[in-house]
Amino acid sequence: MTTWTPDELSRIASADELSIQPRRTDGSLRPPTPIWVVRDGDDLYVRAYRGRSGAWFRTARATHTGHIAAGGVDRDVTFNEVDDPALTERLDDAYRTKYARYSAYVPPMVADTARAATLRLTPA
Numbered sequence: 001m002t003t004w005t006p007d008e009l010s011r012i013a014s015a016d017e018l019s020i021q022p023r024r025t026d027g028s029l030r031p032p033t034p035i036w037v038v039r040d041g042d043d044l045y046v047r048a049y050r051g052r053s054g055a056w057f058r059t060a061r062a063t064h065t066g067h068i069a070a071g072g073v074d075r076d077v078t079f080n081e082v083d084d085p086a087l088t089e090r091l092d093d094a095y096r097t098k099y100a101r102y103s104a105y106v107p108p109m110v111a112d113t114a115r116a117a118t119l120r121l122t123p124a
Contacts, residue, residue: 002123004042011071013039018070020046022060022079029067030059036109037070037121038094044121045082045091049105051113060119068121076124088115 004012012018018037021029033056035046048057060066060079068077082088092110099106108114 004044004123008073008075008123009039009042009044011073012037012044012068013071015071018046018068020056020060020066020068022056022066023063024059025063030056032069036095036099038091038098040087040090040094045094046119046121047091047095047109047114048117049108049114050117052117054117057117057119065124077121078124079119080122082118082120088118091115091118 015037017034019032020035021032023029035049035056037044037046039045048054051057052061061081064079066077066079068075082091092115095109096106099109
């Protein structure tokens with residue numbers, strides 16, 4: 001399994017937004033979508049603001065592959081769904097802390113809809 005380098009983790013985690021492009025079933029990439037990204041240990045996570053019905057999330061869930069760019073890092077990635085209540089709580093805290101200055105947008109990112117659409121990013 002490929003892992004993030006310490007430099008990649010730091011650069012991506014410190015970026016305000018991440019550009020995500022899930023791969024379609026025909027192999028092409030969806031257009032870039034800017035989203036928030038948080039770090040927990042040596043892993044990076046994203047959530048779909050609109051939940052599991054969001055277009056980019058549905059594509060990511062169908063193929064589990066794509067591409068991300070943030071903080072000067074461009075990588076192909078795999079997407080893995082998260083189903084760990086303790087991790088979900090830590091990620092809520094990470095979103096609240098990192099994005100506190102966007103107080104109107106944080107509540108939807110820690111709501112059940114977005115929590116159910118959490119993906120771990122793993123370098124491909």
